Amino acid sequence: MSRQLSGFKPTGHLQLGNLLGAIRPMVAGQRDHESIVLVVDLHAMTVDHDPDRLRELTVETATLLLAAGVDPARSLFYVQSQVPEHTELHYLLECVTSYGEAHRMIQFKEKAATQQQVRLSLLTYPTLMAADILLHDVDEVPVGADQSQHVELARDVAVRFNGRYGPTFVVPKAVNPGFTRRLRELSDPCAKMGKSNGNEAGVLFLLDSAEVARRKVFRAVTDSGREVAYDPVGRPGVANLLEILAGCLDETPTALARSFSSHRQLKEAVADTVIATVRPIQERYAQLRAEPDAVARVLADGAHRAREQARMRVQLVRERLGLR
Numbered sequence: 001m002s003r004q005l006s007g008f009k010p011t012g013h014l015q016l017g018n019l020l021g022a023i024r025p026m027v028a029g030q031r032d033h034e035s036i037v038l039v040v041d042l043h044a045m046t047v048d049h050d051p052d053r054l055r056e057l058t059v060e061t062a063t064l065l066l067a068a069g070v071d072p073a074r075s076l077f078y079v080q081s082q083v084p085e086h087t088e089l090h091y092l093l094e095c096v097t098s099y100g101e102a103h104r105m106i107q108f109k110e111k112a113a114t115q116q117q118v119r120l121s122l123l124t125y126p127t128l129m130a131a132d133i134l135l136h137d138v139d140e141v142p143v144g145a146d147q148s149q150h151v152e153l154a155r156d157v158a159v160r161f162n163g164r165y166g167p168t169f170v171v172p173k174a175v176n177p178g179f180t181r182r183l184r185e186l187s188d189p190c191a192k193m194g195k196s197n198g199n200e201a202g203v204l205f206l207l208d209s210a211e212v213a214r215r216k217v218f219r220a221v222t223d224s225g226r227e228v229a230y231d232p233v234g235r236p237g238v239a240n241l242l243e244i245l246a247g248c249l250d251e252t253p254t255a256l257a258r259s260f261s262s263h264r265q266l267k268e269a270v271a272d273t274v275i276a277t278v279r280p281i282q283e284r285y286a287q288l289r290a291e292p293d294a295v296a297r298v299l300a301d302g303a304h305r306a307r308e309q310a311r312m313r314v315q316l317v318r319e320r321l322g323l324r
Contacts, residue, residue, distance in 0.1 A: 012195030027069035078302030085310035130154035142177035
């Protein structure tokens with residue numbers, strides 16, 4: 001049975017794209033894979049952040065993942081910063097990673113270009129991601145295209161380490177998480193829907209009330225003309241709504257387009273479906289937030305189990321590198 005790792009960065013509220021693209025496939029995969037699920041709070045510190053907000057978003061993200069179906073009995077589930085072996089292995093791997101490899105990362109270049117003061121951690125966090133992966137002998141990492149380069153770095157580091165110091169790490173590979181379409185903002189169908197892009201009006205968050213979600217959908221940008229057709233290039237607004245609907249229903253947007261005769265009819269269906277999709281998650285989330293100690297115990301237990309495994313791996317790496 002292969003082992004998979006999924007990480008969720010608490011830089012904003014989880015949104016529908018996270019659910020369809022990462023959470024659903026990961027929850028379904030608990031039946032067929034050994035799953036490791038992390039709230040990667042250390043990754044959220046690569047840019048300027050508010051400590052109180054980071055703490056709150058870490059709890060919110062962990063609770064939403066449980067509400068969406070992460071099963072601690074099937075998956076190793078914990079908060080990254082609660083297992084210090086992540087940061088120790090991070091440094092050890094930095095000692096076998098070149099500056100050029102880190103500097104070539106596309107995400108670093110894009111994010112650094114928009115900041116006046118770039119944190120060193122933004123440059124080195126792909127090596128921390130490699131440590132997250134290699135710490136647990138992960139075989140597969142479900143990622144989108146924007147993270148595949150980081151998995152390639154983890155592969156390169158693992159192969160180099162094994163070649164220089166002896167067989168130590170499983171060499172991971174990136175895999176398609178299953179949902180290949182990227183949801184776009186409702187207010188700008190040319191921009192990726194993201195949880196931390198600052199445009200809340202265009203993002204469908206998992207904790208949006210039914211009223212808020214419906215309002216966002218009905219205000220979504222569409223295109224000229226009345227026909228409902230799936231044309232991502234010529235009619236990106238309508239295409240985005242069809243992709244949202246298709247993702248929720250596990251259908252194809254082309255087939256769904258034939259069911260609607262107007263933009264309003266399509267928006268009504270999208271709003272109803274999104275609300276129905278997130279309602280059980282919101283109900284379970286409310287129950288879990290009413291029992292914060294129970295959630296804390298789940299995370300503490302996961303961290304304890306993770307440390308038992310991680311200590312042995314880090315000790316082996318230390319010995320391979322000549323440390324006592």
